[in-house]
Amino acid sequence: MTIEQLQYFYAVSVHKTFSLAALEMNITQSALSKQIAKLEQELGIFLFDRSHRQITLTHDGQQLLKDAKLILKDYEKMLDHLQTIKEENHNTIKIAMLPIFSHYDLAHKLNDFSKNHPHIHLIIDEVEERDLHHKLDYHDYDIYILRGDYEELHAFQQILLYEDSLVAAISKQHPFSHLQQLSINQLKDEKLLLPPQYTTICNLAIKACQQAGFNPIIHRHGRI
Incomplete structure (x- = not known):
């Protein structure tokens, strides 16, 4: 049993004809009839009384219709929920960065970005370099703020933000x-x-x- 078969079954129960149901479901009448026949064969019951010009639900068909309505309603809710998640993900930027948040005044810069683009949700995770290779391999994030060169980065567009110099910090007593x-x-x-x-x-x-x-x-x- 598939969702499509339940949708076809519901359409036929509403329109009382295979032709109108097929038109609504945008498939041929023969294809719809085959799907209903497959559903009846799987369930081992007849869903429609076809002996009259206008088809009607059998007793078993009426019982299935009650459950089908609930299933299709939950299915529509699920699709709406997934669409909401997609829209939220579309407006979300996931950023992975080394523990350098305070080194380059990134906190203020990202805060300013959020103020200027309130419709975009930022997810920021600090990642140790030892864990980076796994994160890069699986492309878990939209943006990586890193130091150094990684082979996995060659698949990404790279933008230079800062240039650092190596320095030696020495005690005043040295x-x-x-x-x-x-x-x-x-x-x-x-x-x-x-x-x-x-x-x-x-x-x-x-x-x-x-x-x-x-x-x-x-x-x-x-x-x-």
């Missing part, structure tokens, strides 16, 4: 603190605190040291 500039080579024998291993910044720092001809002495990883 011998290097009086220097106006510091070269990466001078960090060769220093114990370094680097961001978490899975982050792009950590990889960039290690790569910069290796390009300078040494492997950094990593004391530990962690967030500053």
Whole structure:
């Protein structure tokens, strides 16, 4: 039994003729008749008395009509609900970003966007870099705000928002603190605190040291 068959059955019960029901359902009369016959065969009952010029419901047909009305009404409700969800999704932008919300004043910028476009609902999730590959593979979001280059990003349009520089943060008590500039080579024998291993910044720092001809002495990883 299908929804279409119940719709055909209901149309015939309303119009009392297969021809008018077929016209309403936009199918041929023979196709509609075949669907009603298949429904009767599946249920093992006759739904219509065809012995008169104007067909009428049998007793079994009348019982089915009561249930069919409820089913078709719920089906219409479901379609309306799905349409509402589609419209809401159409006006929703899902954004995934690294935990850099405060670094680039993004909170104020996104808040201004919401004020200027109140009909658009923003969903913002902070995602750690270690979880990004899964998110990118499945395209869970409309916009990703990231740092670094990812192979999965090649399927996306990319827009540069900011450019950063690697810097060394040094204690005022450190011998290097009086220097106006510091070269990466001078960090060769220093114990370094680097961001978490899975982050792009950590990889960039290690790569910069290796390009300078040494492997950094990593004391530990962690967030500053």
